[in-house]
Structure formats: structure tokens, C-alpha cells
Amino acid sequence: MYSKNRQNCSKGILSLPYRLFEINHINGVVINPTTEPTMNRKRFFGNTIFHLPLNWNKKYRLFETNRSFLQGIKHLSKFFKFSDKSPIITDGKIQKLMxxxxxxxxxxxxxxxxxxxxxxxxxxxxxxxxxxxxxxxxxxxxxxxxxxxxxxxxxxxxxxxxxxxxxxxxxxxxxxxxxxxxxxxxxxxxxxxxxxxxxxxxxxxxxxxxxxxxxxxxxxxxxxxxxxxxxxxxxxxxxxxxxxxxxxxxxxxxxxxxxxxxxxxxxxxxxxxxxxxxxxxxxxxxxxxxxxxxxxxxxxxxxxxxxxxxxxxxxxxxxxxxxxxxxxxxxxxxxxxxxxx
The missing domain is CATH 3.60.110.10 (Carbon-nitrogen hydrolase)
Structure with a gap:
């Protein structure tokens, strides 16, 4: 299911082969990102499973220690076209789904x-x-x-x-x-x-x-x-x-x-x-x-x-x-x- 480049990533599907992010919604803001080695477990973001390419951390360096999870998602949106079910990111907040x-x-x-x-x-x-x-x-x-x-x-x-x-x-x-x-x-x-x-x-x-x-x-x-x-x-x-x-x-x-x-x-x-x-x-x-x-x-x-x-x-x-x-x-x-x- 993993794709090694952004061109081959199917619309709205980004895989999480190495890290697991616990996501909580409080007033539309995503908080408390955590990391955990994993190859098989997945987490839902709203109703969409996000899969990142296998080499996502090396290629895009999205989630360094000085980056918040929200910043990472914003950065990610430059490279991948989210599906219609994906969250909309505006004004520093992640809005509810379409x-x-x-x-x-x-x-x-x-x-x-x-x-x-x-x-x-x-x-x-x-x-x-x-x-x-x-x-x-x-x-x-x-x-x-x-x-x-x-x-x-x-x-x-x-x-x-x-x-x-x-x-x-x-x-x-x-x-x-x-x-x-x-x-x-x-x-x-x-x-x-x-x-x-x-x-x-x-x-x-x-x-x-x-x-x-x-x-x-x-x-x-x-x-x-x-x-x-x-x-x-x-x-x-x-x-x-x-x-x-x-x-x-x-x-x-x-x-x-x-x-x-x-x-x-x-x-x-x-x-x-x-x-x-x-x-x-x-x-x-x-x-x-x-x-x-x-x-x-x-x-x-x-x-x-x-x-x-x-x-x-x-x-x-x-x-x-x-x-x-x-x-x-x-x-x-x-x-x-x-x-x-």
C-alpha cells in the first residue's frame, strides 16, 4: 500500500509505516502528537486513513522535534492532494470534514x-x-x-x-x-x-x-x-x-x-x-x-x-x-x- 513518491500516491491515501500519531480534537485544533514505531497499525484522521510514503521522514522531514503536528500536516498538504473527506486546514486550525x-x-x-x-x-x-x-x-x-x-x-x-x-x-x-x-x-x-x-x-x-x-x-x-x-x-x-x-x-x-x-x-x-x-x-x-x-x-x-x-x-x-x-x-x-x- 505504500508509495515511494508523491506522484504515485493515490488521492487522499498516505501511509504511516514508521510512526503513529494519536490525534485529539479540541475546538478544531489537533493536539498531543505522539510517536511509536509501527509497521501495521493505523490511526484515523477524521474518517480518512492517512498513508505517507515509505521514506516520508527522510524525504520531507515533516515531523522534526521543532515542528508541531499541525505544521507537519500543513507542510504535507503542499505535496499531496487530500481527498474530499480530508480535513480542511485554515487559519491554523483543522476544520471538520466536508x-x-x-x-x-x-x-x-x-x-x-x-x-x-x-x-x-x-x-x-x-x-x-x-x-x-x-x-x-x-x-x-x-x-x-x-x-x-x-x-x-x-x-x-x-x-x-x-x-x-x-x-x-x-x-x-x-x-x-x-x-x-x-x-x-x-x-x-x-x-x-x-x-x-x-x-x-x-x-x-x-x-x-x-x-x-x-x-x-x-x-x-x-x-x-x-x-x-x-x-x-x-x-x-x-x-x-x-x-x-x-x-x-x-x-x-x-x-x-x-x-x-x-x-x-x-x-x-x-x-x-x-x-x-x-x-x-x-x-x-x-x-x-x-x-x-x-x-x-x-x-x-x-x-x-x-x-x-x-x-x-x-x-x-x-x-x-x-x-x-x-x-x-x-x-x-x-x-x-x-x-x-
Missing amino acids: VKLGLIQTTSYESNQKGIAQVSKTIKKLGQKETKIVCLPEQWLKNNIIKDFDSEFLEFKKIARDFSMTIIPGAFYEIGKNTSIIAPVIGPEGEFIGRQEKIHPFDYERDSVKPGNEAKIFKTSCKFGIIICYDMVFPNVANVLAKKGAQVLFSPSRIVRRGIVPWEMYVQVRALENRIPILAANVENRRFGGNSIIVDLTEDNKVVTTKITKLKGASEKSKEFILEKYEKSRKSRFADSNKFQ
Whole structure:
């Protein structure tokens, strides 16, 4: 597995044949490097095993006694291209890992079976690109009253397990003692790990749908919340999720064509208000207007603006995020809020 020169080192794989570094994270800073002769033992740095070339100590002299471990890693980054899972080194600190998050925009399908079969191919494609969480729209199937989620989304569960990814299959009617609209969550082990109920049923839905009463946090590759379609209109939903610790928000939606412009405004404003990225999935067909949207945030001299990616047609998109980078701005924004009557 060892490579003797940097040209032959595979992307993100650096071997540790001679030394073992115990790594601890305290506020993003790596401390307490130790050495120990070893040929076989490995240590994880985040989720990535780093392998250095066999002659790393002689050739690059990375970890002399007057060099800290962090300086060595910085020096190392000049010679090797780290993988997308590798830590990002900025401002003298090692930040948390990147996570790749994705959306799928669906269209009309002849049956649930055909729709799920088609979308399963798309989810696999995202899984092959190491997408860790993917979200689908609200009520995108032919029949959106789901009697048995386990059997209906059996293929999704297999894909989640095979690619260690989290899948939000959308939001659907669940008929029981009470009728609800729920967004189930399939975890990376291929099992349902929870559900988010729609808190604000829309218009005609209010006649039959019981509103949810809790904004929930889920934790797999990161901490996230789910905002189902019309819930995006109400600022408190996104705000409560952000204050509960969500690092990103997903929104299974089904927005008619004439509603696309205000919907895009709502999604961007919720992202700005709470300093949090949002990925909102929509259906595109004759009635529903597509334009699924990924809202990222950029900051320039304390001014935060949105950076938008839109989907067209039946398609998918994934994007890498370093979710820690929004935390300082989010805390500052919440601290600025004053109580009033």
C-alpha cells in the first residue's frame, strides 16, 4: 500500500509505516502528537486513513522535534492532494470534514413501482459520488398514500445501506387513526430512523391532515432538520430547528408553477435569517414548477449573501459543504436578536 513518491500516491491515501500519531480534537485544533514505531497499525484522521510514503521522514522531514503536528500536516498538504473527506486546514486550525449533500428533482411516473425504479438509479448515481444525504420532493409518486413504508421503499433502504447514505424519500400521506403527512428518514444502515410530520397542512389538506407539533433534529452524517413544503412559509420552523442544533435544512416540496418565485424567496430568506444552508426539492411536470434549489451562503466583510444552484428537469445535484463554517455567523445572528412586544 505504500508509495515511494508523491506522484504515485493515490488521492487522499498516505501511509504511516514508521510512526503513529494519536490525534485529539479540541475546538478544531489537533493536539498531543505522539510517536511509536509501527509497521501495521493505523490511526484515523477524521474518517480518512492517512498513508505517507515509505521514506516520508527522510524525504520531507515533516515531523522534526521543532515542528508541531499541525505544521507537519500543513507542510504535507503542499505535496499531496487530500481527498474530499480530508480535513480542511485554515487559519491554523483543522476544520471538520466536508459532507456532500444532494437533491433529486422528479417528474411524473406511470406508477409508484416505475417511479421508484427510475429514481433508485439516480440515488445510486449520487451514492457513487459519495453523497451522504439526499432529499426528494413531497408527494412525487403516482399514489402518495403510503400504507407500508418499509415495503414501498425497500429498494431505497438497500441503496442507503450499500452506500452508507441517508435518504429522505419525500413526504407522503400516512393513513391511520389520524391522517398525517410525514417525511420518513432512511439511515445509513438501511432502516427508517425517524419521521418529520408536516406542521402546517396547506389549504385543502387542513380538512383531513393532523398537524405535526414538533420540529425534529436527525443526526447521521450531520445534524439536520426537515421542513415540509408549506412549513417553509413560517419563520419559526426553520428558526427552531437551527436553534436546536441543525447544521443544514432539507425541504421536500411540491410547488405549483405560479408559486415558484415566492417559494424561492422563502427558501433564501430562511437561509439568511438562520445562517444555514437549505436544500429544497420540487417536482417538475405540467403542474409543478421544478426549480429545486440549493441555497449556500457566502460572507464578505460581515455581509452574508446567498449562492444558489437550481435544477432543471428530472435531474439530481450534490454539493459539498463544510457545515462548521456557518456556526460563528449563526451564533452572532441569534445573539443580536432582542426581545420585544
